[in-house]
Amino acid sequence: MVDGHGTRLDSILSHLGGTLLEEVAGRVHPTAVFTDVVIDDRRDDEPLRPGAVLLCAGADERDVPELVERAAVNRAAAVVVRGPVVLDAETRTAVENSGVALLALTRGATWAQLVVLLRSLLTTSVGGEGTEELLAGFPAEDSFALANAIGALLGAPITIEDQDSQVLAFSGGQDEADQTRIQTILGRGVPQHARHAQERAGVFKRLDTSEEPIFIDTPLIEGVAGLSRVAVAVRADDQVLGSIRVAVAEPLSPDKERILSDAAKVVALHLLRHRVGADVDQQVRADLVATALAAGPAAPEAIERLRLARRQVAVMGMAIPGTGGTANAPKSRQVLKRTSDALAFHLSVVAPGSVAALAGDVCYAVIPGPAAAGGSGGLPEKAQRVAEDLLRRSQDGLGGAVLGVGRVVDSAHPADLARSRHDADRTLRVLQHHPGCRVARFSDVQVEALLLEIGDVLDNEGGLLAGPIERLRSYDRENGTFPLDTLSAWLDGQGNVLSASASLDVHPNTFRYRLRRAAEIAEMDLNDAEARFAAMLELRLGRAAPP
Known part of the structure; x- marks a missing residue:
């Protein structure tokens, strides 16, 4: 406990806890007063001011005992090291007995931001209670x-x-x-x-x-x-x-x-x-969202801090086609930031409890539904309505953004949350290959997503080896004819010669002749259901391939 001018340490933690600072060990006394911000310099033997918060940028768990001892001798209020911090039982006991609070700077925040905000929160009142923070009076x-x-x-x-x-x-x-x-x-x-x-x-x-x-x-x-x-x-x-x-x-x-x-x-x-306060909040929020969606060991804690624990949730992704390159990176980043802010604001109004953050070239939002014990409660439909309403209100002020909604999952299982994010990514890819459609749920485009991924596998394997479709394609290139169009029209028409011939504007008898010729060139039995399916799949993959 420290007497003097400053502000209560628990008040500082109420402002910055969960965004910049985390309590690691030690008890924050209700009357402890924070009076100064000190950057640790072990070459400096000057004593700390009572009530100081010692910022130790270059320290880790091994340095904690020495730092806490120094702080306790000088009656400092707290020691801050970069998180995450894992203490052994002996060190934790020493911290608990020292009277000094050990805090951790959260991932996504910088020491400079912490210094600015700590110093801005210092007031001139005794105990800092009941006063406003003043800047230039x-x-x-x-x-x-x-x-x-x-x-x-x-x-x-x-x-x-x-x-x-x-x-x-x-x-x-x-x-x-x-x-x-x-x-x-x-x-x-x-x-x-x-x-x-x-x-x-x-x-x-x-x-x-x-x-x-x-x-x-x-x-x-x-x-x-x-x-x-x-x-x-x-x-x-x-x-x-x-x-x-x-x-x-x-x-x-x-x-x-x-x-x-x-x-x-x-x-x-x-x-x-x-600006600093807003930047810190956004950076920390983005780090928490990214951590929650990554299904790593820190995901459960991030989900808890985002207040999404034990909820049914769906991940929505928003991307702007053409902003993934580096040709005009600053402008692209500006557009992405503006659209991300627009989505976050929209969600705060129409879907309270949602969290959104920009990660790379995609803005992800986690939209909560009812408690995990219940059903999805129409969450996929709600997420789609939210996305469509955003585009309608923006009047295309979002630069042609597309939005994909993943499956509904239980946030208690981080791996499932990561799966919903993967769904959103796959949906965005489909939307970027289908100009004109800007909002979709993964359940509606799952087959298209699978076709794109099969195409990726084929590309990695050097493409399809010579088969019926490739033989027809080669014949077309060498002879300037179009037997592949004939077979494709027949397959699309499910074997109906009349509709298929009409689609190519040729006489049915002429079409039948061309179809027999196409089957000969392709070395394909048109009566074989498996052969027809393989040909249809190969044709569909060709259409799904990126231009």
């Missing part, structure tokens, strides 16, 4: 309070926008601006026509390259009545995070430009805090 979660403060200092309505011109916060007094600003506030983003006009006028390029506020003659650029804007980029080092936009009748005075420039630095702290 403003509540970290209240960007609108910050926007109002900036607007009051400038005497004009402002918006805080991200790089995509989406409104993150705005001040009061927007009714004093113009119609474009009102549309921006109502739509939580700059209207497309206004953004395109600014792009053509080079506004975003000026903003990205200028360290000072810039004046934007909005009425002239956009061709509509209204106020001009003064804007300044919000930066973290060389990275542009967004901008502050001020609606003005005339350029700002030098004093107010300085106020705006200073305000951009404060806004950068808020945007960084939100």
